[in-house]
Amino acid sequence: GQQVMQIPQYQHVQEGEDFTTYCNSSTTLSNIQWYKQRPGGHPVFLIQLVKSGxxxxxKRLTFQFGEAKKNSSLHITATQTTDVGTYFCAAVNQAGTALIFGKGTTLSVSS
Amino acid sequence: SAVISQKPSRDICQRGTSLTIQCQVDSQVTMMFWYRQQPGQSLTLIATANQGSEATYESGFVIDKFPISRPNLTFSTLTVSNMSPEDSSIYLCSVELGRGDTQYFGPGTRLTVL
Known part of the structure; x- marks a missing residue:
């Protein structure tokens, strides 16, 4: 079935370092959404990208949607401890009826 | 946006029993979904709760195990039937205000089956 691949699975950074997570699909996506889930919390919507490129x-978060609409990235500049959590990308399935979530990238930040 | 509440927030259940989880939204929404999130894992869609008709289940999930009700546009329930320890997970409901739009998640129900 349709899959959204996300890497890396885990990332640990020192506070102040940058962080990037990548999301890839084998099929063209109509849009891509990004969610953040804090430890013990529920996913919270961050942004939706629709247009190619x-x-x-x-603020410190930059989201990109690839030209072919098959990949996306989330980049955090100068991470802070408040950035800790799991970042999920999600794409609408081919039937247009539901979201398919990537496996997520769990970010930990040490001060 | 939408504000979503879920009950219970957590429960510990015995093997073989059933638990019904409630999801309440503060506004009328067409699309409601139920997800499962196993520890340290991503979200897996169980089913779409359709108002006035049977839920639409994803591959690997069946109505006998996860019956869903959707009596109106602000409320849904998910029952986890004949539970086993493998059902221990967080169960989340979500709503979508427009087709393919962003989803708003409830706080989740943390279920432990002994």
Whole structure:
């Protein structure tokens, strides 16, 4: 079935370092969404990308959607301890009826 | 946005019993979903709860094991039937305000089966 691959699975950084997680699909995506789940919490929507090559920024977070709409990335500049959590990408399935989530990248930050 | 509540927030159950999880939204929504998230894992869609008709189940999930009700546009229940320890997981409901739109998640129900 349709899959969304996400790497890396885990990433540990020192506070102040940058962090990037990547999301890839074998099929063209209509859009891609990013969610953050804090430890013990539930997923919270961050952003949706729709256009080919789209780049959106939220403070220290930069989201990109590939030109072929098959991949996406989330980059965090100068990580802080508040960035700790698991970041999921998600894409609408081919039937357009539900979201398929990547396996997530769990970020830990040491100060 | 939407505010979603779930009950119970957590439970510990005995093998062979059933648990019904409730999901309440503060506004009428067309699309409601139930997910399972096993410890340290991603979210797996169980089913889409359709108002006025049977739920649509994903591969690997069946109605006998996970019956779902959707009596109106603000409420849904998921029952985990004849539980085994393998059912220990977090169960999350979510809503979508528009087709293919962002999803808003409830706080989840943490289920432990002994």
């Amino acid at each position: 789209e780049v959106k920024k939220q």
